[in-house]
Amino acid sequence: MDRIILHCDLNCFYASVEMLSHEDLRKIPVAVCGDPASRHGIILAKNEPAKKLGVQTAETIWQAKKKCPDLVLLPPHHDLYRQYSRMVNAIYEQYTDLVEPFGIDESWLDVTGSIHLFGGDPKALADKLRERVKREMGLTLSVGVSFNKVFAKLGSDYKKPDATTVISRENWKQLVWPLPVGDLLFVGGAAQKLLHQYGIDTIGALAACRQDMLSSLMGKMGLQLHEYANGLDREPVRSRENREPVKSIGNGTTFPENLTTAEQVHNSIAVLADSVASRLRHAGLYACGIHVTVRDPEFHDRSRQKQLSSPTCLIRDLAAAATELVFALWKPPFPVRMLTVTAIHLLPAEDAYEQMNLFTAALAPNREKQEKLESAMERIRGKYGTGAICFGTTQLENEEDPLA
The missing domain is CATH 1.10.150.20 (5' to 3' exonuclease, C-terminal subdomain)
Structure with missing residues (x-):
């Protein structure tokens, strides 16, 4: 028996959410974009009028304005988008427990085992989902219906906006x-x-x-x-309880002005490492490797990675390894537009044991103190905000005693 997979794609998601509080802008070209002053000036999303004028996601603001001089630009509200994403996925979960988000605005649903509860017609169920999300959320969906995940996604892309496309055993070669x-x-x-x-x-x-x-x-x-x-995708739709393990956790930033000094680069790595370490602790994971990417003003990327001597979620360890890699790739005063620090080869905390020897055993108490210190910082940030407390970069440089 073939599976019945739906791929639900929220149309122009960021822009559609913004339109809910800007009804007066609904019929004119609008785009959500990053901050031009911080050089995050690319189009993140556009509404249908902007799309019809050729505005494309990920192009620069000046390119979009060239096509559409009257384009209205709105700043992004990522917390709001995450909230709507959760609400829409909660609707999906009323039809099946096999719901797998693919980014913030797309999800696969495997309704093979539950379709009989909703009339037995996959297209009718897809249409019902579109109608319900539109009525309850004010957002439109495109839905692909097929016998595997890849073709279901092709179906949701096939006709937009607010449409259902069925790619079946009978028609897939003609359509695909x-x-x-x-x-x-x-x-x-x-x-x-x-x-x-x-x-x-x-x-x-x-x-x-x-x-x-x-x-x-x-x-x-x-x-x-x-x-x-050839229609042979067998990948399952993974439920919330059966997600693939996280393979990497990273953070990158584009700087308002190019970095040209060693101090600027070092400080920026420290901030990125702090963010990555925080996310590792929240996920209960330790990193066994580190990966960095350096981007220059001409958008040329150079990357390097290395294995760490022991699993870690400490800011100090991540920052030290990332600094070593970045300075092997870069020398001042060559300008840096963007830096990315990524923790790789991740392990759950219970598996992140360290093989001690005569030399590393002496450092174990300091590592334990450092973990307690960083956990205490997380609690302070949770209560008073992310900017309430942070490490000074001089402390990150002190390898012998991070509490000195």
Whole structure:
């Protein structure tokens, strides 16, 4: 028996949420964007009138304004978007316990085991969900209905806004194979360019490729994409209790002005490491590795990663490792536009034991004190706000005793 998978995609989500409190702007071009003064000046979302004028997500504000001089720009309200996302997913969970969010505005639903409770017609259920979200939330959905996750997502993208598309066993080749290969899940810009060099521009052409050719070009990913193109995706919809473990936790920032000195870069790494360590503790995870990315004003990225000597969630350890990697990639006064620090190879706290030796055993009490200190900082921040307390960068530099 085939599965029945729905992919629900909230249309123009950020902009649609903003329109709920800006009814007067609903019929004119509007975009939600980052702060131009902080150089986060890209389009995060746009409404339908802006979309019709060619405004695209992720393009710069000046590019969007060139297409649409009268474009109204609104700042983002991420807490509000998360709130609406939770409310919409709560509606989905009334129809199945197998709901898997894919970003803040998309979710897969596996209704195979519950469809009989709602009339037995997958398209009718998708239409009911669209009507209910519109009535209760004021937001519109596009829904794809299919027998696997990849085709369900293709269905939600096939017709927008506020539409249901069914990709079935009977029609999937007619609907899917003529589509551009870039429409397939996980075929990004680089993969698209590579495939184009070999005349593979549609999903059908990808499906017809020899597997050994794709394997030599793209490794395991090539074989996976070949399965997707041939309707062979078997990936389950994962419930809240059965999510894949978190593989990395990172934080990056684009600076209002380029960094050019060692002190500026060092201080920025310390702030990013603080954020990453906090998120690790909240998730109950320890990092066994660190990854950094340095971006210059021409948007060229350089990255490096390393294994840590022992699992950690300490600001000091993360900052020290990240600093070592960044300064191996960068030398002042070369300008830095953006930095990213990411904790990788994560372990649950109960598995993050450390193999002691004669030299590391002496440092264990200090590590324990540091963990207690950082946990106390988290409690203060939870009560008084994230800016209530932070480490000085000089303390992060003190490797022998972080409490000195």
